[in-house]
Amino acid sequence: MIKSITRNPYIIFLPFLIFYACFIIINRAPELHDDEVRYLEFAQHLLKGFYSPKYPHINLWNGPGYPITLMPFAAFNVPVIFIALLNAIYMYMAVVFLYKGLLIITNYQTAILCGIIMGIYPNILSVLTMVYTEPLTYCLVSGMLYSIIRCCYNKETKYLIVAGLTLGFLTLTKIIFGYVLIMCLIICLAFILFKKYKTNYIRSAKVLLIAFACTLPYLAYTYTLTGKLLYWGNSGGLSLYWMSSPFNYEYGDWKHPGLTNRQYPKLYNIKLKEFTGLLKKNHLQEVKIILRHNEIDRDELFKQAAVKNIKHNPIKFLQNYYYNISRMLFNFPYSYAYQDAAIIRNILTGSLVLWSSLACLVFTIYNWRKTVYPVKFILLITGVYLLLSGALSAYPRQLDVMIPVLLFWCGFVKANAMKFNFKYTVEGQNVIDEHQLTSINIPLPVAVEHAPPYASGIPTIK
Template identity: 30%
Template sequence: MKLAKKIGLKHLIPFLPLLALYVVLILVFSPDQLVGDEGRYMYYANNIIEGFYADTSDPWIRNGPGYPLAITLPVLLKTPFLLIRLLNVVFLAMALLLFYQLLAMFIKTPRIVIAICYLLGLYPPLARSVTGILSESFSIFLMCGFLFFFVKLCTHQFKQGRNLFLSGLFLGVLALTKVIFGYVILLGILGCLVTFIFNTSKKIKLSLFTFILSFLFCIPYLAYTQHVTGKKFLWGTHSGEMLYWRSTPFENEYGDWVSADIITGKSESNYIDTESLVANHGEFIKSLEPYSAIERDSIYKEKAIENIKNHPTKFAKNTVASGFRLFYNYPYTHMPLKVSTYFYLLPNTFLIVFLLITSFLVFTNIKVVPFEIYILGFLSIVLMGGLTLLDGRVRHLLPIIPILIFLIAYTLNRFLQVKIINREA
C-alpha cells in the first residue's frame, strides 16, 4: 500500500522504451491518409465542432461520442493526422501509470509490477492499433482508470467519494466510447441488485452506486439519440447490421461483419469470393438503400431474428467461429488463413491458459476472494460473451485486456506459490 501512495509521473521512466516503441511504430507505419475506421471518427469529431453529432435528417450513429470528443480539439486546430495518432502514446502512458498504481496495491516488488505492465503494453494487437486514429488506446486508458479507482473504492476507507465519482466517470466515458459497455453497466446494476437481496455488504452498495453513476453519465447521449431518432435507449444504428451478418445461414460464411459497400460494389475488398457474398446478400442489401439508417437497422434485426429461428444450428456454428475470432482473429468469411493470424496465436493461447488457471484458483479459494474480484470477473465474462454474440474479433477484445491481466496477476500473486525442490539435498 505504501508503494502505491508514493507513485507519481517519475514511475513512467521504466516505460520510456515502450513509449518510444509506440512513437517509432506510429512514425514508420502511419499512412499519409485516413484509412478504415479513422474517417468515421474524424467525421464525428468534425460534426461535434459544427454543433451536432448525427445528421438529424438521417441519423447514422456507428459509435458513441467518447473518442470523437477526445480528438475534437486537435481536429478543431487542424492538427496533422500524424500528431493525432501520436495522442495514442499519451493515452497509453496514462494507462500504464494507472495500471502500475493498481498492481502496486497488491504486489510488493516493483520489478514484477513493471514486468506485468510491459505484458499489457506489448500485447501484440495493441501494437497494431496504436498507429491509427482509433479508439482502442483511449479505451485502454479508460479501462485502467476505472480499474484503479474502482479497486481503490472497494479496498480503501478514505476518499471514497472521489473514488466513486472517478470510477463511475471512467466507466461511463468507456460506455460512450465502446457502447457494448452500456449494456454491461445495466447488467452490473441488475447483478448487484440481485446480490443485494442475499448480501447487503458495503462493497455491493459501492459497486451498485458505481454502475448507477456511470449510467447517469450516459443519459445525455441516450437523450440525444432519442431526440434525433425517436428511439428510446438507442446506443447506435449499427447493431442490426452486425446481428444480420452474425445470423447468416449460408455455408462458408462465419458470421463476421461485411461492409454493405462491398456487397453493393461501392468499395473493393480482399475477399476471395466476393461474387458468392453478392449472390447470397446482394438482393436483400440493395433493397435497403431507399430506407433511412434507423429503418435499415430495424429491417436488419427482423431479418436476423428470422435467420436465427430458421437456422439455429448455423447460428450456433457462427457463434463458435465468433469466439475463435475474438482471440485468434480467424476464421473470416471467404478469407484465407493469413500469416497475421499467428501474430495472435501465441499470446492469446497463453492468455487463455492463464485465465483457466486463474478460474481454478478462484474457485478453490472461493471464500477468501474479495468481492471486487468477482465483480471484475463478472464484467469480463459479460463482455466476452457480448462480443462473441455480436462481432468477435481481437481488436474488440483490447479494452478488456487490462481486466484480464489484472485478474491473472492478482490471483497468481495471492494464491499460487512456486517452489524449487532440490531432490539431492
C-alpha cells in the same frame, strides 16, 4: 532517492512511451483511412453544435466519446500524425494504471512484471498508428480497473465518483458498454435484494449508476433523433445480421452492405469475383430491400432479419458464436477468405490468453469466497462485455482492449496462489473474506516492500 525513482511508474515505464512515439512517427501514413474519416467527421459535427445529421440521414454508428477527444485537433486542423501520437500517451497510461492497481492488492514484483507484459503485448502495435478508439479504450479500461480498486479499498466518495466517470466515458467510447452497464446493474440490484452482506454491491451499483448518468445526455440526444429509448447506436443491427448468417462458409464476420467482400484478409483478385458472387447469391435480395430504408429503419430491419435467422437456424448461430470467439483469440476463420501469415502471431498470443484465462478461472472459482470484492466486480464487467461481444461480429481488437483486466487477474492469482497448489497462500495470517473486507478502511500504500501474497489480496502497508 534512488528507491523512490525506481518505484515511480511514470519513470519505470517511460521507455514504452518513447518506443510507442517512435513507432508511430516511423509508421504513420499522412492520409486518413477507413473509420478514421468517420471519427474526424463526428468531431467536426460536435464543433458545429450537433453530432448526427437529422432525419432521415441519422448517423449514430459509434458513440461520441472518442470524437470528443478529437475536437481540439479538428478545430485547428492539426496534422494526423499528432493525433496518432495521442495513442502513445494512452498506451503508456494504460500500463501505469495497471501497475498502480496491482500494487495496491499484490506486491511490487507482480505489478512490475504485469506492467512490462502489458507494455510489450504485440497486438498493441496493430492499432497504435491508427486514429481508432482502441488505444483510448486500453487507457480507459486500465483507468477503470485502478479507480474501482481505490474505490473499494479507500471507501471515499471521490474515488467512487472517479470510477463511475471513467466507466461512463468508456461507455460513450464503446457503446456496447451501455448494455454491459444495464446488465451489471441488474445483477448488482439482485444481489442487494437477496444477499445478507450488501455493502459491496451497493457501492458497485453506485459506480454503475454514475456511469449510466454520464451517458444520459447522449441518450436524451438519440431519443430526440429517433424516438427510441436507450438507443446507443445504429451499427449493431448489421453486425448481428452477419453474425446470424445461416449459410455455409460464412462464419459471422462483418461484411459491407454493398456485398463487395473487400474486408480483411485481402483476397486474390482472381477469386474476388467468385466469392463476391456467393455473397450476393445468399444476401443480395434481402439486403437490397433493407437498404431502401433510412439508417435507423435499416438497423431495425437488420435486427429483425437476424432474429429470424437465429430462430430458424439456432445451431448455426451457436457455431458462428464459436467462430467469433476463435476470431477474438486467433484472428480466424473469415468467410470466403484465404489464410494470412499474420494469423500465426495471433495463434501464439491467443493461446497464451486462452490458457492463462482458464488457469485463473480454475483458481478463482476454487477460492471464490477468498477473492476480494474489487476483483469480482471487475471480472463481472469484463465477463458481460465478452459474452455480448461474442454475439456480434468480433475480432481480436474486441478482446485485446480487455488485456489489462486479464493481466490484473493473472497478477492477483499469482500473488495469492502457492506453487502447485490451488489454494491461496496464508503465511501466519487469518484469511479475510469479502464480507470482513467491507468493515475495514485501509489507506493506500505509500510503499509496498515485498509483501507476502495473502489470500485476501491485502498487502503489507508501510
